[in-house]
Amino acid sequence: MREPSMSPKPSYSVENTGPALPVGASLRGWLNHLQQSGRFNIVRAGTELRFGVAAIANRLDGQSASLFLRPSGHSIPVISGLLSDRQWMAEAMGVESSRVLARFEEASLNPLPWQETEDAVCQQVVHRDVDLLAQLPIPTHNEHDSGAYITAGLLITRNPRTGVQNVSIHRLQVSSHNRLGALLLPRHTLAYFQETESVGEDLEVAVVVGCDPLTLMASQAIVPIDHDELEIAGALHGQPLKVAKCVTNRIRVPADAEIVIEGRLLANTREEEGPFGEFPQYYGERAERHVIEVDAVTHRDSPMFHTIVGGGLEHLLLGGIPREATMLAHLRRSFPSVRDVHLARGGVCRYHLYVQIDKRSEGEAKNVILGALGGHYDIKHVVVVDTDVDIHNPTEVEWAVATRFQADRDLVLIHESQCSKLDPSTRDGIGSKMGFDATVPLAAPPMRFKRIRVPGEAEVELAEACQLAGEDWEQLLTHSRHD
Structure with a gap:
């Protein structure tokens, strides 16, 4: 592993990292897929990280993914809009749109244990002297955001008693060269942290930025505590996910990720975080919140930084579709x-x-x-x-x-x-x-709630029936009277 004192200046190319089925099992393969189908825009060099990236990403929201070359002069490009349409998620999984929830449910119920490797491209470059804004192109999205935010980072923690990992996405404010402010809602990450904080210990964490679409989706599964979402990702891939141990702690991260930020959630430490533009289309208010101290940043030789614009379609759908699948499974059990x-x-x-x-x-x-x-x-x-x-x-x-x-x-x-x-x-x-x-009472008379229907409507061939649409309608009326 190389440990430079400064951020390298890699050249950028979209390359396939090898055969991968389904197509969403590889980030770079997914970008190739979007480009080949006309849903990928490469934005000229120099777009501003402050508002500029978000402005263009929002204009293309739901239409195409975006790749920003040298944003604000930074050598690492930014990507956004990877999963901003429901059909794209189906394509990433390799299933029909009608099968998305069923496929996600299958993966949630049949997780595959991950496979550890020492050959991890996410650790090709290691920074132990951390300067987040110098080393990573972290955007500022909305008008009143309190600064630059990591918004597409998979926050991975581990149960301090069992060692089982949890994967989730949290907004992470860059507070200093090596500190992140974190909003932790009452979910599994907070439960793990509360256990270590109760004995005055920090909680090891890793933030993974830039992973494949299937792992992104798996991170949002609603499953009981001590169910590792990386194992759900493996089930979506159809094979165990390759992971690597972090260089400064015990967290295992996807080996093919673009960037990994390693650190600790600090016990008995809170600092100001927010405001930040959230998914309800409002700002999350400023308050005293949890703090991550960063110990190292690792990445590929030529990484990409994934950002999700707060309140955009990628933000909404990435959380929505996996939640639908797990909610469907939850309800069907009863x-x-x-x-x-x-x-x-x-x-x-x-x-x-x-x-x-x-x-x-x-x-x-x-x-x-x-x-x-x-x-x-x-x-x-x-x-x-x-x-x-x-x-x-x-x-x-x-x-x-x-x-x-x-x-x-x-x-x-x-x-x-x-x-x-x-x-x-x-x-x-x-x-x-x-x-x-809003269901019909079972005892209602048969005709009371019967929906109106025109027989044969669905079978009509409109192109054939309306083939005269471009003709002079007045002449046609005259001729039809004499026919």
């Missing part, structure tokens, strides 16, 4: 009538859950609502509909609520419950939750 779930974009892919059921008994929809609200504290509003309603079409869901819901009998309301702390309408994460039973 309610076999559940057919599909969807976290709506209007609910920032976190707060509004639509559930489709094949209703068998009255009261069932309300039980499903309660199960969904208990599945994750982020879920705020649940709408349960019948199988004739397309839950991926918000107009259809709204129609079901408008025509099948009555508040006096179909509303479930729960007060003073744990909610998302990033929802500005809550009281420090405490608020109300609501469920809508």
Whole structure:
């Protein structure tokens, strides 16, 4: 391993690191795939890291991924928008769009233990004299963000008792040359940290920036504590994920990653962090938060820095799709009538859950609502509909609520419950939750809720029927009267 005193100046090229199936199992292979299908833009050198990268990435949001050459003159390029469309996630997995949730559920239920290697490209260059902003091109995204943030970093920790790892994504503010401010919500990372802090010890961490799309998705799985998401990533790859031990601690990281930041969550230390533009399209407020002290930065010879623009489609969907899969599995364990779930974009892919059921008994929809609200504290509003309603079409869901819901009998309301702390309408994460039973009563007369339908509509060949659309309509009317 090479240990330079300064950041190297690598040349950049998109290269395939070898055969990989599915295509999302390799970051560089995925970029090739997007480029070959016209969904990859290379942005001229010199885009500003402060707002410039985010501005262009947002304009291309959902249309193409972006690669920024020499942003603010930095030798390491920035990439963004890797997973900003639902269909792209299906392609990355190598499945049809309709199979995305099922494939993710299979991987979550059948994880593959990772395989350790000493041949790790993520450790080709090692910096022990850390200067984060000099060594890495870390952007500032939104207008009132408190500074540069690492937004696509997989924060990996390990249970201090069992050694089992946890993988998640947290916003990480660059606070100094070797410190990061971290927002830790009440999840597994915080549980691990609280255990070490209770005895006055720091918690070892690694932040992985720039990994393949499947590992990114796996990091967002909603699984019980002490389930290593890198093993779910292996299942999505179809083979054990290769990992390497960090150079300064015991954390194992994806060996093919672009960049790894190694450090410790400091016990009994809090510093100011925020504001930061979050997924609800508001700023997370400034407050005293946890601190990571960085011990080393390692990376490839020619790395890329992945950033996710706060509140953009990649931010929403990356958290939304894996949550749908794990929520579907959670509900089906108790309610076999559940057919599909969807976290709506209007609910920032976190707060509004639509559930489709094949209703068998009255009261069932309300039980499903309660199960969904208990599945994750982020879920705020649940709408349960019948199988004739397309839950991926918000107009259809709204129609079901408008025509099948009555508040006096179909509303479930729960007060003073744990909610998302990033929802500005809550009281420090405490608020109300609501469920809508928008299903048809089983005893309703057959014609009362029968949807209107025009026979043969779906079979019409429009191109053939409307082949005269470009003709002079007045002449056609005249000729048709005489035919």
